[in-house]
Amino acid sequence: MDPLKALADAERKPYWLDSPARPEPRARLIGNTDADLVVVGGGFSGLWTALMAKERDPSLDVVLLEGRRIGWAATGRNGGFCMATLTHGLANGLERWPEEIGRLERMGVDNLDEIERTLERHGIDCSFERTGELHVATEPWQLDSLSEHLDLISELGLDYVPLDERQVRAEVNSPTYLGGLWERSGCAMLDPARLAWGLRDACLRLGVRVFERSPVRSLSDDGTTITLRTPYGSVGARRVALGTGVFPPLLRRLKHFVVPVYDYALMTEPLSAAQLAEVGWGNRQGVGDSGNQFHYYRLTDDNRILWGGYDAVYYNGGLVKPEYEQRDETFVKLAEHFATTFPQLSGVRFTHRWGGVIDTCSRFSAFYGTAHGGRLAYAVGYTGMGVGATRFGANVMLDLLSGEATERTELRMVKEKPIPFPPEPVRSGVIQFTRWSIAQADQHQGKRNLWLRTLDRMGLGFDS
Numbered sequence: 510m511d512p513l514k515a516l517a518d519a520e521r522k523p524y525w526l527d528s529p530a531r532p533e534p535r536a537r538l539i540g541n542t543d544a545d546l547v548v549v550g551g552g553f554s555g556l557w558t559a560l561m562a563k564e565r566d567p568s569l570d571v572v573l574l575e576g577r578r579i580g581w582a583a584t585g586r587n588g589g590f591c592m593a594t595l596t597h598g599l600a601n602g603l604e605r606w607p608e609e610i611g612r613l614e615r616m617g618v619d620n621l622d623e624i625e626r627t628l629e630r631h632g633i634d635c636s637f638e639r640t641g642e643l644h645v646a647t648e649p650w651q652l653d654s655l656s657e658h659l660d661l662i663s664e665l666g667l668d669y670v671p672l673d674e675r676q677v678r679a680e681v682n683s684p685t686y687l688g689g690l691w692e693r694s695g696c697a698m699l700d701p702a703r704l705a706w707g708l709r710d711a712c713l714r715l716g717v718r719v720f721e722r723s724p725v726r727s728l729s730d731d732g733t734t735i736t737l738r739t740p741y742g743s744v745g746a747r748r749v750a751l752g753t754g755v756f757p758p759l760l761r762r763l764k765h766f767v768v769p770v771y772d773y774a775l776m777t778e779p780l781s782a783a784q785l786a787e788v789g790w791g792n793r794q795g796v797g798d799s800g801n802q803f804h805y806y807r808l809t810d811d812n813r814i815l816w817g818g819y820d821a822v823y824y825n826g827g828l829v830k831p832e833y834e835q836r837d838e839t840f841v842k843l844a845e846h847f848a849t850t851f852p853q854l855s856g857v858r859f860t861h862r863w864g865g866v867i868d869t870c871s872r873f874s875a876f877y878g879t880a881h882g883g884r885l886a887y888a889v890g891y892t893g894m895g896v897g898a899t900r901f902g903a904n905v906m907l908d909l910l911s912g913e914a915t916e917r918t919e920l921r922m923v924k925e926k927p928i929p930f931p932p933e934p935v936r937s938g939v940i941q942f943t944r945w946s947i948a949q950a951d952q953h954q955g956k957r958n959l960w961l962r963t964l965d966r967m968g969l970g971f972d973s
């Protein structure tokens with residue numbers, strides 16, 4: 510089928526949020542109250558923070574304030590790849606924190622194990638399947654990058670299996686694949702919206718007071734109490750944790766470090782048994798290809814294919830706007846790429862198309878810190894890999910707020926900040942030129958131009 514026809518009936522909304530399981534929103538905050546800890550943001554970051562604060566100390570009075578609805582933003586729109594990595598992949602972590610990489614990888618696997626145990630403990634059904642991720646090469650130059658760190662991978666005892674062309678196509682049958690690397694236990698597939706709603710319910714059962722449609726408009730501090738004001742109320746807090754992602758930050762300094770990057774995805778209708786048999790995919794891994802502009806794709810529990818990525822769009826001026834959540838140019842491109850990857854699925858239609866905004870920072874992985882004399886903590890900048898890592902970041906925030914040094918707070922990764930982006934309008938120019946250079950590299954066997962090589966040397970970059 511022509512990709513345009515396959516897209517014709519796709520609804521313009523995030524598939525995961527378009528579900529009868531979506532709960533009614535909790536009440537707004539009305540009036541004034543106090544709490545031991547206020548968590549701002551009802552995405553994964555805030556939900557994990559509130560849940561684990563209560564698990565650490567059930568007597569703590571915890572309030573969670575969400576400006577719109579739980580999980581409506583990146584948390585309810587993503588690919589649902591719940592990765593062990595805390596560093597946006599091994600290569601990025603190795604480049605930045607080589608002396609810590611073994612520890613970071615171990616802590617990442619522990620974090621993913623803990624997520625799995627939390628789902629069991631709280632009875633959260635989010636179709637969690639620990640099937641791993643298949644990294645595939647679709648151009649000869651990508652084979653080199655897949656085999657680059659195999660020695661280190663075996664030294665660290667990580668569970669990766671290299672696959673040649675025949676083996677990778679036996680896993681998932683695409684004529685575009687030249688080889689692959691199956692990261693077997695370091696990634697799980699899940700339904701992100703059902704995870705968010707399950708975490709919300711677990712928070713409520715433990716006594717967290719959750720308020721939705723309650724945006725925090727201002728934050729003031731009298732030296733003992735931090736007061737957060739919403740349109741109809743306020744909370745006075747001893748401690749505050751910010752899990753506000755890419756949205757205008759309540760702490761002004763953060764705006765220099767995070768830029769909004771839009772990422773887009775499509776969802777197909779459920780495949781029939783015969784269509785699925787054409788592709789294989791018996792081990793149900795998530796798949797990512799290995800260009801600088803990459804696609805990510807996976808099966809859902811009812812055998813649809815989520816197909817996303819490739820374009821990572823920064824809109825000049827760096828604003829977050831609802832109209833940016835739809836981009837037909839990208840949807841058509843994605844549908845064409847899907848048809849090239851799976852020509853045997855030419856009759857399959859898309860049911861949903863959507864976009865979401867990613868909190869990108871120049872080191873591609875979250876950064877952490879405190880303000881107001883250590884009484885406020887933040888974790889932002891997950892750069893498209895926060896489904897799993899937000900739980901680690903939530904633990905870092907709680908450690909920092911406790912004032913005690915832990916293995917996490919002693920990491921160089923936790924102590925350091927990324928390099929800030931330049932102010933607008935220079936920011937737009939720099940980012941758009943970098944995006945153009947990345948696209949050029951993909952078209953020329955991965956060869957990076959002088960600009961990208963300079964950014965690489967400075968430990969800077971742009972990614973989704």
Ligand SMILES: Cc1cc2nc3c(=O)[nH]c(=O)nc-3n(C[C@H](O)[C@H](O)[C@H](O)COP(=O)(O)OP(=O)(O)OC[C@H]3O[C@@H](n4cnc5c(N)ncnc54)[C@H](O)[C@@H]3O)c2cc1C
Pocket residue numbers: 549550551552553554555574575576577578579580581582583584585586587588589590591592723724725726752753754755756757759772773774805817864865866867891892893894895896897898899
């Ligand atoms: C299309 C797409 C695909 C992705 N795919 C993956 C993937 O497969 N794997 C992966 O690991 N990551 C992926 N990501 C990234 C992942 O979704 C995010 O890293 C993660 O959801 C971040 O969670 P968060 O809680 O920090 O942010 P968000 O989900 O953005 O939540 C922040 C919340 O804070 C609230 N808020 C902000 N300011 C205020 C305020 N002043 N008052 C009250 N509330 C406020 C917002 O309303 C929002 O609900 C993807 C992202 C997108 C957009």
